[in-house]
Amino acid sequence: MDRIETMRAFVTVVNEGSFTLAADRLDLSPQLVSKYVSQLEQHLGTRLLNRTTRRLHLTEAGTRYHLRAQQVLNDIEELESQVGDLHTEARGLLRISAPVSFAIRHMAPMLSEFHKAHPAVSIDLQLNDRKVDILEEGFDIALRIGHLKSSSLVARKIAPVRLIMCASPDYLHERGTPQKPEDLKNHDYLRYSYMDPDAIPEVHKWLMQDGKSSAGGMISNNGDVLVEAAIAGAGITLQPSFISGSAIRDGHLKIILPDYEPEPMGLYAVYAHRQLLASKVRSFVDFMDGYFGNPPYWDKFEL
The missing domain is CATH 1.10.10.10 (Winged helix-like DNA-binding domain superfamily/Winged helix DNA-binding domain)
Known part of the structure; x- marks a missing residue:
């Protein structure tokens, strides 16, 4: 038998x-x-x-x-x-969906190096912060940030993603530096509209009253806009360190309530099938794994 x-x-x-x-x-x-x-x-x-x-x-x-x-x-x-x-060269068109701010800030050098290593693979990179349907929209890989829920898709964690609450030194000098979550209720909040409710930490709730910030602020579907607004003194924002890290390192933003930093999310490479995976997909996922470092290079700043 x-x-x-x-x-x-x-x-x-x-x-x-x-x-x-x-x-x-x-x-x-x-x-x-x-x-x-x-x-x-x-x-x-x-x-x-x-x-x-x-x-x-x-x-x-x-x-x-x-x-x-x-x-x-x-x-x-x-x-x-x-x-x-092992006997098949990675080749063909590789369609990738990626978050806007992450791709603009961190993917260009990686994609250039990948193409040098796999010249027979051409890349179609589409930037979008919404959750795309890989199968329906014809993507080979989607990069997603968050706490992934179980699904029929295959996911490999590429890097941890820290969420950091921060504001400009001038804003904090004028409005005061929060010492506990309750202090956030009187501050302007710069909110990311695509934030997953399941990933929102407890301190985020103190900033929101009936779905909007209690004192003032703004909402946007782009994290870079919110970080730049925070640098300009518009309020407090909760953003991934891959967006805010350089501003924190340069002193343009200051971390607040570090003891209440939420559990890190993850950057994941998500694709549809485990079996008979195309060489171009496996090559790209393997290339990304470990590329950004551990911890990622964008987290190398002084608290």
């Missing part, structure tokens, strides 16, 4: 919902697919499927086995794909 073939037959039957459809997918006869599943059940000593004339029903053991068997088959395909990629 070929355990991989019987496992593949069982998983395909479950995924397709019938022996006939599974046989078409595997280019085998329905009788042989049924035989493979029976052999697997005999080998395991337990029933995986309850068969009726109309439907197939997974047993409890079948449900557990299907989940693990699917992962095993995915791992085998990925391993074979990686070995095949």
Whole structure:
């Protein structure tokens, strides 16, 4: 008995919902697919499927086995794909979606070096802070920032992303430096409109009353605008260090309430499929991994 073939037959039957459809997918006869599943059940000593004339029903053991068997088959395909990629040059058009401020500030040198290492890959980089649909919009990779929720997409963490609350020295001299979160209620808040509510720290709530800042401020869908407004003395902002770090390092912004800094988010490379991953996608994700340093170079400033 070929355990991989019987496992593949069982998983395909479950995924397709019938022996006939599974046989078409595997280019085998329905009788042989049924035989493979029976052999697997005999080998395991337990029933995986309850068969009726109309439907197939997974047993409890079948449900557990299907989940693990699917992962095993995915791992085998990925391993074979990686070995095949050793003899396949990365090439073709690589479509990437990335956040606006991060891409403008940090991606150009990396993309240039990647192209030198993989000259057969051309890049189409689209900047957008909204969450794109990779499959519907035809992207190979999307860079996303946040606390990712479980999904069918594959994600690799590229770097941590700190959220830092800061304001200009002149603003703090005029309005006072908050010593505790409650002090924020009387300050102007420069708010990023795409901020994920699940990622908003407790101190952010003190800045907001009924969906807007209690004292004043502004809202924008671009973090660079908010950081520049903070440098100009317009108020307090909560922004990733990859945007605010250079201004903090140069003394144009000052960190406030460092003891209340929220848990870091992550910069992730997200793509649609693990198995049979194109060489151009795997090459780019591997190239990004570790490129920005640990900690990232934008976090190298004095508090």
